[in-house]
Amino acid sequence: MTSIPASGWETFGFGAFIAGGFACAVLATWSWHRRDRDTPGGDALMIALSVTALWSLLAAATGPDGIPAALFETLRNLSWLAVVYRLFARDGRHTRVGPIRPVVAALVLVEILHIGLLLMAARLSAGHAAQDTIFHLAAMFPVMFAIGALMLVHNLYVGSLGTARAAIRWSAAGLAAIWIYDLNFYTVTYLIERPPVELASLRGLVGLFVSALLAIGNGRAAQRPFLPSRDVAFQSLSLLVIGIYLVTMVAAAQSLSYLGGDAGPLAQIGFVFTTSVLALVVLPSGRLRGWLKVTVAKHLFQHRYDYRAEWLRFTRTVGRADSVLPLEERVIQAVADITDSPAGLLLTQGEHGELSLSARWQWRTIDVPATAMGAPAVRFFERDGFIVDLDQVRSGHSQRGECGVLPAWLVEDEAAWAVVPLIHFDRLVGVVVLTRPPLARQLDWEDFDLLRVVGQQLASYLAEHAGQEALLDASRFDEFNRRIAFVMHDIKNLASQLTLLARNAERHADNPDFRADMLVTLRNSGEKLNALLARLSRYGANQLDRLDEVDAVDVARRVIASLKQQHAVVLLEAHDCRVIAQRDTLEQVLTHLVQNAIDASEANAPVYLKVTSNGLHGSIEVIDSGSGMSADFVRNRLFKPFVSTKAGGFGIGAFEARELVRAMQGRLDVESREGLGSRFIVRLPLLAAASLLRAFDEGSSPTSSDSEQKVA
Template sequence: MVSDLGYGLNSLAHLALLLLLLTVRKPGVAKHLLVLATATTVIWSTSLITLFFGPISLSWLLTVDIVKQLAWLLFLASCIQTNFQSLHHVLRRPTTLMILAPACFALASPYFFAANPAWSFLTLIVLSLEVLVLLEVVYRQAGREQWAFKPLIIYLGAANVFEFVTYANATMVNQVEVGYIAARGYIYFLLMPLLVISIRRIHHWGIDIFISRDVVLHSSLLLVAGGYLFVMAVIGYAINFVGGSWGATVQIILVVMSFALLATVFLSNAFRTKIKIFITKHFFANQYDYRVEWVKLTKWLTRSGESTSDVYHAGLTGLLNAVQYDSGLLFKVSKSGIECIAKASQLSHADIDEKQISMLNKLVEYSGENGWIIDTDAYLVKPFDYEGLKLDREVLKQWNYQLFIPFMQDNNVWGFAVLAAGDKEKVTLNWEVKDYLNAVSEQVGTFIQHHEAAQVVAENAQFAAFNRMSAFVLHDLKNVLAQVDLILANAQQHKHNPEFIEDTFETLEHTKARMEKMLKQLTDKKVVEDSVNDEQCLSSVIDEVIKQRCSSLSPVPKLHLMKERSVVVDKEKVANVLYHLISNAQQATSDDGEIDVVLNVDSAQNTQLVLIEDSGIGMEKSFIEERLFKPFDTTKGNAGMGIGAYDAKTYLESIGGKLVVTSEVGKGSCFTLHFPIV
C-alpha cells in the first residue's frame, strides 16, 4: 500500500507534465522524445501499482525498468547533437545504436533463451551508468546554458544513482530488496519538479557550444567510483553464485585497494593530466570547429589592404578574433631588437616599458628553442610547467597581456603577438587551444611573411627597371666625360688668365674624378663588394659632408658634438646616407630655418646616435608609415628618385642599427640614426 501511494503520486505528476508538453507546439526531435520518455515514465509508474495490477513479478519489474531506461537513453542521445531532423536521423547514428544496444538485447534475450535474473540486474546497472555518462556529456556541452540543464541533470542523475544502488545491491544478494522498490515512486515524484524547472528554462535542445573541460577530471572521478562499485557488484555476484559470502578479509582488501586507487588519482599530477587529455581527446567534442574557424580566418585575411601596415593589423586582429579577445600587440624581431608593428588595444595602459621589453626578449629566446605558446597568467601559478623560463614575477604581475604567441620562420622567431582578453572571458591554454592557436598562428605568420616576400620581389623588379634606366644614364655620363676631357685639352692650349684657368682646371678634374667613380660603381660590382668597413669618428665624416656637399644650399647645417664614440662603418656609404638625409632636410626647410646635426651616445643601448633635426614643413604620420621608406616613391617629381630614405634605413638595419623618424606637420622633423658601437 505504501509503494502504491508513491507510484500513484509519481504517475499523476508525470501525467500532468505530459499533458502540458502535448499542448506546446514546439518543433524538434528532442522535444518529441521528451514526450515519449515522460509517457513511458507514466506507464512504468502506473504498471507498478499493485492495487490495479496485483502483485508484481520479477520479470515484469525488470522488463518495465529496461523499457523506461531505453526511452530516457533515446532522449539523451538526441540532446548531444544539434542537426537532427527526425527520429530516423537519431537512430541511424552508430553512437545511438551503441547506446541502445544493451537495453534492446536485454528486452529480446528472454524470447530466445532462459536468462538468469542476475544478468538483468547487471544490464540495469550498465544502463544506469550509461545515463550518468550521457548526462555528463550533455552538461558539458551546455556551456553558458548549464544553469538551464542543471535541474535536468540532477533529476536524471539522482534517479539513476538510486537505480544503480538498487541493482548493485540486488546483484550482490541475488534479489531485489523490497524497500528499494517501494521507495522509488516517492523518489521520482519528489525529483519531478526539477524536470519541470529545466523544461521551463531550456528553449532548445542539442546545443553545440563550448565544452567546459575544467571539471572533466573531477566529474570523471565519479565514473571511477562507479566503476569500482560495479566491480564490487560483479565480485559479490561471483561470490554469491558459487555459494560463498563476503568475508572480513575480502572486505578489508577491497576497502584498502579503493583508498589506494583514489589516492593515486587525486595525488598524482601526471596521472590526472594523462587521464584528462585522454578523456577530452577521445570522448568529447572539440571546443572549436576547425573547418569553420579556418574559413573565417581566411576570409578575414583576404579582406586586408595592400599596405604593409594593413597586413600587420589584419594578421593581429585575425588572431584576436580566433579566441574572441579584444586587445593585442604584434611585434617583429630583428637584429636591433623587437619592434611593435601593429596595435589593437582596448587597454588603458597599452604602452610597455623597458622592464617589460626585457621580459619579452626572454620569452622570444625561450620560444625560439621550442616554439611554445606561453600563458603568462598560468606561469604565475605554475612556473614549473615552463621549465627553464625565468621571468621577473613583479614585472609579470603588472603585465596586461595573457598569451604570448610566436611566429616561426626557418626555426627562428620572426615575430610574436601578445593578447589580452580585456572584458572577454579568458581561454584556458589546454592541449586543444594550443593546437588551435598553433594552426592559427601558422596561417597568420605565413600570410604576413608571404606579403613581405612579395614586397621584396616587387622592390627587386623596380630595381631591375632602374638598372635598365641606368644604362642610358651611363651613356650620358660618358658623353659628359668626353666633353670635359675636350674642354681640358683645349683650355691647356689657350690660357689667358693663369690663376682663373688653374682654378677651373682643378674644379673640372675633381668633377671628372667623381664621375669616373660613379661609372665604376654602376658598371663594376667589385667596387661595391670590395668596400671595407673600418673604424670611424662620425663627427669628421659629417663635417666633411657639410663643408663639401651641403654648404652651397641654405640653410647650412650646424654640427653639435655632445658625446662621441667610434663606430665600424663604410665611410663612403655613411657619407652618402648622411648627405641624402641632410639634403632632404635642407629642401624641406626655408632659407631662414635651422638644421642641427647632433651627435650623442646612448649608453643603455650601446649605440652612437646621430640626430638630424630641421624646422621644416614636417610630415604626417601616415606618410612616414606608408611612403617615406618605400623605394621610388618621391614627392619631388622628376627631380628625385625616392631611394634616399629607403637606402639609409636598409643600410643601418644591415649593420644592426636602425633609423627612427619623428615629425610634426608645420614644426619640423627629426631623423635619429642608431649606429651600433662595437
Template sequence: MNLLILPSSLSFLSSILVGVYVFSKNPKKIQNISFAAALLSFAIIEFGNFMFFYSLDRGGGIFWIKISLVGIALIPPTWTFFSIVFARRDALELIVKWRTYLSVISFICLVFIISVLFSDLAVKSISIRMGDIIISIGKAGYYFNIVLLLSIILIIVNFENTFRQSKGIEKWQIKYAVVGIIIGFCFFIYSISETLLYSFMRVKLMIGGSFIILMVNLVLFFSIIRHRLLDVNVFISRQIIYRSISILAVGTYLLFTGTVIELTRFFGEDIKLFLRPVAIFIAMAFFGALVLSERTRRKIQIFVNKNFFANKYDYRYVWTEFTEKISYDLNLSEMLPKMLEVISNTMWVLRISIWLLDEEREQFYVVSTLNLPEKINNEINKGNSLLRYLKEKEDILDLSAIGEKEKFIYEENKYLFDLMKAKLIVPLIAKNTLIGFLTLGQEITGERFTEEDFELLRTFGNQAASIILNTKLSEKLIASQQMESLSKISSFIIHDLKNLVSTLSLIVQNSKTHFENPEFQKDVLWTISDTVGKMNNLIIKLSSSPKDLEYKFENVNIKNIIEETFEELKLEKNPKLKLTKIYGDEKKEYSIKGDLKALKKVFLNIFLNSLQSFPKGEGEIKVFLEKKEGEYSVEISDNGCGISKDFLEKYIFKPFKTTKKDGLGIGLYQCKTIINAHKGSLDVKSVEGFGTKFIINLPF
C-alpha cells in the first residue's frame, strides 16, 4: 500500500464527516451551511491529493493536481464567508456589507477554476528535483497565489477580531477552534510564500498540508462537541478591528520565511526541506497561542505601561468609553451589564457582580453578573458587617489583604465571597448613602491590584453610583408619569360614565309623562341598550394602556355627529327645551378627518352642560354650523345660568375645576384635549345670568 495516500485520505474523510455532521445539526442556519461549504473546499483539496498519490505509478497525475487546485480556489469565497458569520450576532448585516467583496473574489476564483480545468496556464509540469516531486505552476497559478495569500490574511484577521471581541465563556468556547483555524492558515501562508518564491509546489509540503488539515478538523470537531462552537454570538467593535495584529504578524512571518528559505539554499539536504515546514508550523503555533493568550497580552500591556508611560491607564479613553456606553441608558436592566463589561475590560477582571439596595425590603441583592452563576438568590441584610464597613470607611475592601479587624467580615460572608470569586469589594455611595457595591474577582494575570487600580475603581464606583441613582429616579419619574396618565384617562372615563348616567336620568324624567307611549318605550329600550354597550366599552378602556386609547382618524361628517347627539339625548323630543338648528347648507356634507367617538364626546359634553345650566330645566339651545376658509365652525349657545368672569378667565379649561355642585371638572378639559388633537380650536364666551356660547373650529 502507498503510504503517501494515508494523510490525504484521513484528511478527506475527516473534512467530509465533520462537514456533514455540522450541516445535519441545523441545515437552515447560515453558520452551519457556511461551515460545511468551507470544509468542502478542504475535502476537494484532499481528494485531489489522494488521487494524485494513488495514480503516481499509473499516470494522470496533473489532472488530480488540477482537482486539488479547484479546492484551493474555493478557499477564499467559502472561508471568507464563514469567517464573516462565525459567532457573529450581526451576521446578516455583515453579509450585506461584504457582498461586493464576496462577489468579486468568487468571480476571480471561478475564472481561475476555468483556467485550471481547461488550460495549462495554472499547472505546467510535474518533475523530480532535489529528491522531491515538483509541480511547476504557470502565470495563472502564480497570480492566483497572490490573491489567495491576501484572502487568507483577511480570513485570519476576521477570526482574530471575533476572538478578541469575545468575552468570558464565549472566548472559552471558541478559543481552540480559532487557534486551530489560524494555525492551519498560517501553514497555507508558508506554503504559498514558498510557491511564490520558487514558482513550484513540493509534494512533501502537500503531505504536511494534509496532516495540518486533519489536525484542524479534529480541533474543530472537539470544539463543536464540547463547546457548542456554532451557538456562540459575538459583536465586533470598531476598536477591535483597529487594533488587529494579524496583518503585522503575517508581515513579520513573510519576512522571516523569506530569510529562512534564502538560508536553506546553502543546505540542499532533502531531510531539512522535509522538516522545515514542520519546524515553522510548530514555531507559528507557539506564536499564535502566545498572541491569543489574554494573560500574555495583559502582561505585555502592563510592561509597556510601566516602562513607557507615566500612568497605567489611558484615562481619557477609559472615561470616554465608560460614559458613552452607560450615560444614555434609562433602563437599569440594560445599563448594568454594559457597566460591568466596561469595568471588566478596563480592569482585566473576568468575574464581576453588582449588588443594589432594595429600599422596601431593606436588603441588598445581586442585580447583574459577568461570568458568574446566573441565578444567585443570596440577600444581605442592612445589619451585615460588610455593609457597616463600607458605610463607615467609604472605601474599597481588599479581601486579599484584610487585617485582624476585618477578619470577622470575611468569616461572616465567606460563602458569598467564594460564590462571587471576590477579591475586591467596591462601595457605591451617592449622596452619603450606600446604594450598592461591586465585587471583582482576580486580575487575569494573577497580579495584585495596585493603588492606581484602586483610584480608578473609586472613580468608577462614584460615577456608577451617581448614574444608578439618577436612573432609579428617572424610572420613578416615568412610573409617576404613567400613573398620572392613567389618572387622567380614568378621570375622562368617569366623566363619560357620569354623562351616560345623565342620559339615563333624562329618560327616567321623561318616562313620568310618556311611559304609556309605545314609541317612547321603544326609544327607552334602545337607549338603555346603547348606554350599557358604551359603559362596557369604557370599562374595557379603563383596563387598557394609554397606547390603546389613541385617536383613530377617518372621514366623518360633523353635521351627522351633531344630529346623532341630538338623538342620543332626545333633545328634539324634550318638551322643556327649545332647539334651534341652522346649517349653512342643508345638502352639504361637512366632512373632516377625525375620530368619530371622540368628537361625539365633545358635543355630548357641551349639550349636557347646556341642559344642566337651566335653573328649572327649561331653556333654549341654538346650533349654528357653517363653512369658513379652511375650516368648519360650530357655535352652540344657550340661555342658561352662564359662567362667572373670574372662572372663565382662570379655570375654564383646567382639569378638576368646576362650578357644579357634583361636577368633576373634567368635561371641558376633555373637550379641549380632543379638539387640540384634531388641530382645531375651542373657545367660550359667557355672561353670568344670561347664557354661554361655545365656538368650535375644525380644519378640513
C-alpha cells in the first residue's frame, strides 16, 4: 500500500475514501444479517455495497486514477445496475414496463467497452498518438452510463405504486446520488481534459452519503415520511440565509480587493460598514422574522400551523400554576400566541346579557366603555360562533351580519384585528379581541378552525373557574348563614323578653314616673330589635309590595347632611325624581356608597351626587376623583362577599348595597378608571312608570322568557 499523499486535497480524499469504504462495509454486513427479510434490493444490495467498499479502499490505496480502482469502479457500476434491475423485478416491472432489459444490456455493454479502453490505455506508452482519443472516450462512456442509469432510477421511482414507492424512496435517492455525482465528475473531466483533483477527492464521501440513505431506507424510519418540524425548518432556512449572506460578503470583499490602490481599502471599509448597519437594522426585525415564518409555513408545509407545538404551548400558557397572570389574562395570551398578536382584550358576559371588559393583556391604550357590546352581539356570536375579521368589517364586507352588531369603538380602532368567541355548550362565555400581528395578513380557513377549537376549550376553562368560585362563595355563605341564624335566634329571644317586660310593667308598676320612663325605654329597644330582625330577614326577598314613593333628592340631601362634617359632599344636580323604594334602605345604600367614595378620595377632593331621571328610571350618581379601580377588580372582586380592601373589613358592604337595590327592583352600575376615580349609579323605577313596568313584567310572553334564558 502506498504512503499517504502530502497534498491537502489528496490527503482529504484518502480519508474520504476510507470513511466511505468503512460505511459501505458496515452496511453490507448489516444487510447480510437481515438477508432473510424483505429489504429493497435483497442480496444484490449486499454485493453492491461490498464491491463499493472494495473500490473505496483501492482508491485510497492506489489513488482514484489507478487501473485497479478504475476496474473496480466498473464492477461497482454493474453491481448497482443489478440492484436497479432487482428492484424492477421485485414487482414484475422488468418485463412489462418499457424496454428495461435492452437498456440494462446496453449499459452493461458500455461498461465492458469502458474496461477495454482502460486496458488499452494501460498498454500504450506515454505520448502515443491515440492516447488523447482513448482519454476522451474513457471519459464519455461513464457519462453515457450515468445518464442511462439515472433514467432507469427515474422510471423505477415514478412508476411505483404508492406503497412500493415508500419502500424504495431512500434506495432510489442513494442510487441517484451515485450517478449524479459521476455525471458531473466525468463531464468536468471531459471538458478540462483532466480529472479534477477536488472532485476526485470528494468521491469517497458519496459512498458515505449513500450508505446513510440506504441505512435509513432499510431501517424503521423508512416506514415514516420525512417531515421536519417547523422549528427545524425555520432554523435551517435561517442558517441557509446566513450562509448565503456570508458567501455574498466574502465574494463582494474579494471583488473589491481587485480595485487596488487606495480605492480598494476605502471601498471595503464602506462596504463592511453599510452591510453591518443593514444587518443590525434588518435582521432583528420582528416583521422580517414574521415574514420568514409565514413564508416557510406557506411553502414548506401542507398546513400553516404545527398543531402539536401549538397545543403544547397552549396548555403551558393556560395551565401554568406559578404564573403571576390571572386566568383571564392567560386566556388572552393563549389565543394571541397562535396568531402572533402582541396584545388583546377579554370581554365576558354580564348579568344583563351585555359584554363588558374583564381583562387586558398588554393593551392599555384602548378605551373600552362600560358596556363593550350589547345583547345583539351576544346573540350573534352564540348563534353562529363566527370569528370576525375586523379588516373585512371595515371594508364593508358582512358575511353573517356582523357589521350591524359590532360597536363603533372596536371597528374604529385600527389596532383591533379579530374577534374570537368563547362558546361553552352553545352559551357565549366571552370574546377575545386580538390586535394586529407585526406581519399583517388575512385570516384563512386554518386560522378559523384552530381559533374556534381553542375558543371552545378556553370557554370550558372559564366556565369551570366560575363554577369553582361559585362553590367557594356558596360554602362561605353557608357558614355566614349558620352564624347569622344563631344571632337572629338570640336577638329574637331578647326582643320577646323585652316586649314581655314592657307589658308586665304596664300592669304592675306603681310609680307612674318610673313606669313611664321604663315604658319608653323598653318600647324603643323593642322597636330597634324588631327593625334589625326585619333588615336581616329581607336580603334576597321580593319587597315590591312594601315599596313606597320616595323623593330621591330629599334622601340625597339627608345623606349629605349626615356626612358633611366628615368630608365635602356636593349635590351637583337635583332634578325632580320620585322613585319607588324604601326610604331607610335607599338612605343606607347611599350612605355606604358615599362613605366608600370619601375613603377613596383625597381630603381636599369633594364627592359629588347627581339626581336625574331618564325614561322609566331615576338615577342617583355618586362620583369621586379618587384612586379608582381596575376592570379586573370591578368585574371579579368588588361585588363578591368576604373580599375587602380595608383592614378589618368584612367585605360584604358593596354586595349588600347591590342586593338592597335589587330588592327595590333597581340596579347598581359601576364605571371606574384607575387613577381617575369611580362612578356608582343607582337606578330605580320612577313612580310614574311603576304601573307600566309591573304590567310589562306580568305580560312577558313565554317566547321572550325562553330567549332571555338562552342568552343568560
